Amino acid sequence: MNELPKEGKGPIKEAWELFKESSLGKIGLLILCLFALMALFSFVPPLIDPMYHPMKGVDPSISVSSPPSLRHWLGTDFMGRDILSQLLAGARVAFLVGISSAFMSIILGTFLGMIAGYWGRVIDTILMRLADIIMVLPTLLVILVLAALFKGLSIWSIVIIIAIFRWPGVSRVIRAQTLSLKNRPFVEAAKAVGAGHMRILFRHLLPNVVPLAFLYMTFRVTSAIVIEAALAFLGFGDPTTVSWGMMLQWVWKTGHMFKAPYWLLPPGICISLITLSFYMIGRAMEQVLDPRLRRDWEG
Amino acid sequence: MSLWRFVLRRIFQVGISFFIILSLLFFLLRLSPGDPYSKYIDSDMTAQEIELIRTQMGLDKPLWWQYLIYLANFVKGDMGISFYYGKPVGEVIRGKVLNTILLFTTSVIFSALVGIFLGRIAAWRHGSFVDSFLTFSSLVTHTLFLPWLGLLLIWLFGYKFELFPLSSMYTPEIWIDPEISFIRKLFDVLHHMFLPFLTLFLLHFGSYLLLMRNTMIGVLREDYILTAKAKGLKDKDIINKHAVPNASLPVITSVGLSLAFSINGGALTETVFSWPGLGRELVVAVSQNDYPLAQAAFLLIAIVVLVANVLVDLLYAYLDPRIRYE
Numbered sequence: 078m079n080e081l082p083k084e085g086k087g088p089i090k091e092a093w094e095l096f097k098e099s100s101l102g103k104i105g106l107l108i109l110c111l112f113a114l115m116a117l118f119s120f121v122p123p124l125i126d127p128m129y130h131p132m133k134g135v136d137p138s139i140s141v142s143s144p145p146s147l148r149h150w151l152g153t154d155f156m157g158r159d160i161l162s163q164l165l166a167g168a169r170v171a172f173l174v175g176i177s178s179a180f181m182s183i184i185l186g187t188f189l190g191m192i193a194g195y196w197g198r199v200i201d202t203i204l205m206r207l208a209d210i211i212m213v214l215p216t217l218l219v220i221l222v223l224a225a226l227f228k229g230l231s232i233w234s235i236v237i238i239i240a241i242f243r244w245p246g247v248s249r250v251i252r253a254q255t256l257s258l259k260n261r262p263f264v265e266a267a268k269a270v271g272a273g274h275m276r277i278l279f280r281h282l283l284p285n286v287v288p289l290a291f292l293y294m295t296f297r298v299t300s301a302i303v304i305e306a307a308l309a310f311l312g313f314g315d316p317t318t319v320s321w322g323m324m325l326q327w328v329w330k331t332g333h334m335f336k337a338p339y340w341l342l343p344p345g346i347c348i349s350l351i352t353l354s355f356y357m358i359g360r361a362m363e364q365v366l367d368p369r370l371r372r373d374w375e376g
Numbered sequence: 377m378s379l380w381r382f383v384l385r386r387i388f389q390v391g392i393s394f395f396i397i398l399s400l401l402f403f404l405l406r407l408s409p410g411d412p413y414s415k416y417i418d419s420d421m422t423a424q425e426i427e428l429i430r431t432q433m434g435l436d437k438p439l440w441w442q443y444l445i446y447l448a449n450f451v452k453g454d455m456g457i458s459f460y461y462g463k464p465v466g467e468v469i470r471g472k473v474l475n476t477i478l479l480f481t482t483s484v485i486f487s488a489l490v491g492i493f494l495g496r497i498a499a500w501r502h503g504s505f506v507d508s509f510l511t512f513s514s515l516v517t518h519t520l521f522l523p524w525l526g527l528l529l530i531w532l533f534g535y536k537f538e539l540f541p542l543s544s545m546y547t548p549e550i551w552i553d554p555e556i557s558f559i560r561k562l563f564d565v566l567h568h569m570f571l572p573f574l575t576l577f578l579l580h581f582g583s584y585l586l587l588m589r590n591t592m593i594g595v596l597r598e599d600y601i602l603t604a605k606a607k608g609l610k611d612k613d614i615i616n617k618h619a620v621p622n623a624s625l626p627v628i629t630s631v632g633l634s635l636a637f638s639i640n641g642g643a644l645t646e647t648v649f650s651w652p653g654l655g656r657e658l659v660v661a662v663s664q665n666d667y668p669l670a671q672a673a674f675l676l677i678a679i680v681v682l683v684a685n686v687l688v689d690l691l692y693a694y695l696d697p698r699i700r701y702e
Contacts, residue, residue, distance in 0.1 A: 206392075206393075209393065210393045210397065212633070213393065213635070213636055213678075213682060213685060214397070214636060214678065214681070215637070215639040215643070215681065216636065216640065217640040217643065217644075218640060218643055218655070218658060218677060219674075221643075221658065221662050222401075222404075222658075222662065222670060222671075222674055223404070224662065225662040225663075225667075225670060226404060226405065303521065304640075307521075307522070307523065310523045311659055311663075312663060313662070325521075325523060325524055325527070328527075329523075329527060329648075334527050334530070334531055335531060341524075341527060341528070341531065344524070345521050345524030345525075345527070345528065348521040348524065349519055349520045349524065352519040352521070353515065353516060356515065356518075360515075
């Protein structure tokens with residue numbers, strides 16, 4: 078990204094101005110900031126008292142699920158662990174999974190899309206056919222089968238696998254963009270002065286497709302968070318991390334869903350809200366990039 | 377290109393895709409660290425006994441030979457024996473396919489229809505309160521976490537208000553009794569189906585609504601709409617005869633593209649509601665390390681997705697003749 082030309086600052090500022098006009102985008106950003114705060118504060122409860130540790134901390138006076146109290150603002154889970162500190166830790170995991178997995182799939186998708194678009198022919202056909210196949214497959218179920226084969230996936234392997242299965246959407250868009258760019262005069266000029274393929278790809282084409290790739294990143298973040306949550310909910314998450322999906326699995330599997338609404342509600346609300354906020358930001362960014370939609374939204 | 381050639385080409389492409397999925401699954405299964413057949417081997421077995429089992433399973437043959445046997449068995453419909461049920465996998469799964477298709481197709485078709493219908497209203501009343509309300513509520517329902525929504529609905533409508541059953545697909549007592557009429561039995565299934573259907577519907581209609589709204593707003597600006605207005609056509613005719621058919625095309629494409637997403641949701645819904653379908657079977661098989669069953673369930677789901685994709689493409693080609701000439 079440091080390859081972005083200097084004058085790139087102008088458009089970014091302009092984009093921000095446009096983004097600010099969308100109330101949807103602003104609300105989304107506000108919610109996201111709240112979640113970021115939650116992730117930051119997730120380090121605090123265990124410092125106050127070891128019993129607030131989201132995974133290992135058990136309140137010695139409580140060993141069953143209890144409703145909200147002064148000691149435990151959101152109540153405790155079936156082992157007497159504090160739900161609020163689990164919820165805060167879950168925010169950290171969601172950001173980690175969402176952003177790192179989205180980032181990886183964007184890099185992979187951009188790279189493969191550029192290669193397919195730039196070289197064309199056989200490479201293009203193979204990559205795009207592969208993209209078609211992966212796009213048709215239900216990602217969650219594929220990862221489920223992989224989770225069964227490679228027992229006990231760690232959170233990082235889950236992140237990487239999600240990234241591997243989420244590149245095709247990005248790469249198609251980047252490929253189309255590369256196709257339209259590669260015959261432009263500036264590429265011809267670069268060729269004429271003797272620039273190699275790598276130089277053309279990375280110095281001339283990449284800066285032009287990166288903004289588009291980042292638009293797709295917000296949507297990839299949501300899908301990564303949702304897939305991890307669903308995987309954890311089904312019991313195939315990383316058993317050493319407390320994610321919101323994991324919390325829901327505990328409510329469900331320990332049969333507390335009818336007894337403990339104070340435990341059932343928060344993790345689900347968090348997953349849904351963080352997805353919504355990224356989604357809103359994504360739509361606001363779409364308006365920035367697609368002027369036709371922009372007019373629509375202003376009515 | 378005629379419609380038939382288009383159909384044949386799509387079927388050929390899908391066949392290749394499926395063959396690749398089939399092959400990848402085989403090699404993944406062989407590459408995985410845990411030996412899938414270790415379930416059959418006890419620690420107190422002698423080396424000869426283990427060898428015998430390996431021979432029976434065909435594990436002593438070279439990999440390419442195993443691969444050919446695997447393909448041949450698949451063609452014959454022999455997918456092995458489920459570890460858990462101790463029955464041939466085909467038998468276990470046969471009954472589940474229809475259950476999945478029943479729940480899945482009704483919810484996808486219904487949510488697409490409702491999405492198109494409401495998206496049409498939102499686009500026509502573009503900028504009004506109705507529009508903002510529809511747009512925002514579909515954004516919210518579309519981003520709800522599906523298993524949680526399912527649990528919430530069970531808690532609310534199944535447990536609190538006791539309006540619907542908590543899980544499963546039918547009440548065994550009603551279905552065993554030969555005295556009870558078929559209509560009553562059908563109603564029993566629909567009664568069980570309502571909550572899982574509602575879950576999938578709530579999650580999906582929003583994306584169709586938003587897409588329909590956005591494309592239709594674009595379509596309404598086209599010159600042919602202006603022409604239609606100039607001809608003095610009624611608003612109703614302009615929407616129904618000129619705008620909706622054109623705006624529906626991208627929505628139909630997106631039904632195809634979002635099938636994988638819906639299948640994920642379908643598996644989660646089936647699991648939450650204990651709906652006896654393929655997705656739930658896959659989840660259960662995976663948690664019990666029942667490889668033959670998991671493999672077969674996954675392949676069948678892949679077939680369902682691929683066939684549904686072809687059907688959507690055909691519908692598209694039928695509705696939009698341009699696509700056939702590409």
